[in-house]
Amino acid sequence: MNTNINSVKSGSIRPFDPHMAGYPRPVTDRLAYALRHFEYTLPPTDPRWRFLDEQPLASSSVRTARYLTKRAKDLWQKRIEASWRGPGLSNAPYLDAATSTQLLGLKARLMFNPGTLKLRVGGMLQSTVAPGVSRGQIRWLSNKSRSRILELTRELEAAEIYPQLMISLTYPRDWEAAISPEHAQAVWEFRRAWGRLNAWRYVPRGPGWGEGWQQRRAEVRAGLHRLRELGPDGKRVKAHLEAFRKRFERRYGTAWSLIWKLEFQRRGAPHIHLYLWNCGELDLAELRTWVSQAWVEIVAGCELNAYLDPQNRSLYDLYRESGGREFAEAMLGGMGLEVGIWNHLRAGTKVEAIRERHWGYLAKEVQGGMGKAYQHEVPRRYRNVGRWWGYWRYRRAGWTELVFDLASASMREVKEAIVKPVEAALKTLPRACRDFRERAKAMLTRFLKTGSFSAQKIDRDGVVTEGPYGYLTVWGHSAVQAAIGAL
DNA sequence: ATGTTGCTCGTTATCACGAA
């Protein structure tokens, strides 16, 4: 079983790999992680290899595992000491730490804003983000971001703020050109190169024909490469949104507020939803016309009076009926109009009044439904997505935070200050939340008994461990009110 | 219109827990 281990050239150091063939599996994933994470290495001449090799595979690994566990614990301990950089932190690999270390400075925090109540129990250890790690590409709407949107809607509901109006802004059929003119340019150049290459086939062969062919083929390849590089640019979308905001403010003032949210359609085109409130009574028909024209002009990037002229439009329809779309588009030039801009007229908008007094539409959109994953995934080649959502002209309510030092507080104090309010909050939950309520109650009982949220764990060595970290979040205005009342 | 500032949001790492 150990041939591959022995075959390592002496002198080289082989990183530990728990999946290495013939190696007894470590007891837990956590241990495997520990060993891998610290790049636990053994030189091939290390006597411990023999020790490991001697273990029969079948009864693997009681001794081996015990040995490795001990080793891993030492490593965890080191890790914790290294990460000890100050208070207020959490999420260290505390489970393997010495008890005295992990419980020092343990705090319970009860925090609430108008819409959400959170109980957090945490210590002062922290795993920091590895140095040199920089942020990657935004690929999808993360769960954390989703939950933050919902947190905002609960906050708004608690303040009795509800959406009155939903506006959606959509891009036209050739949306890539609308967002990235340089992309349209690249498409045009690629097509031209392709045409030249094709045409060269029919040029009579003679001296130098081969070089000509090579040259044209290189052009096509370069064009293709450029095309791949030049995806639609998300920054333009945000710029369009900003332009829309300015126009809207000039037209309708600045009393309103809104949440905006980015989405993608299946064809890959971005799509923005605006949820407005505090916008007063607006004439919907008038607003629809205005929004539609404003958005089209922004996307097209110019005044559109000539394009919106009913005479021109009926002329186009006539051409289209008689000769098809391509013919009609060809005729646009004669009318002094550009095809690209004409097509931008199809940029779509939708304006809807929302009568329901809740944020259900946005919440549903954020959750996404069956087969709607594409809405929250960045399409291939799309660049600079930026943020998925944001809000304008609204000040967050802010959190109130009550912190208790569990080392110095008495059990009675903890019960009064933390457990009682949370229990009161739990009582407000509807019947459907029974399971959650029961689980939360069990957590609180355990918390009172042990000062910890996590369940007791007994590992293979019989070592009893307990995680001092835990969290509990209760949603809703009434829950928060109940908790405040019980304080 | 442009620059500056400060707040907010997305990614990174990790862990716990429950279900498959």
Added chain:
DNA sequence: TTCGTGATAACGAGCAACAT
């Protein structure tokens, strides 16, 4: 055992509001 989900912190990028 393995996988998916939902938590945490810091940090830097992205955005909104303000100042000129």
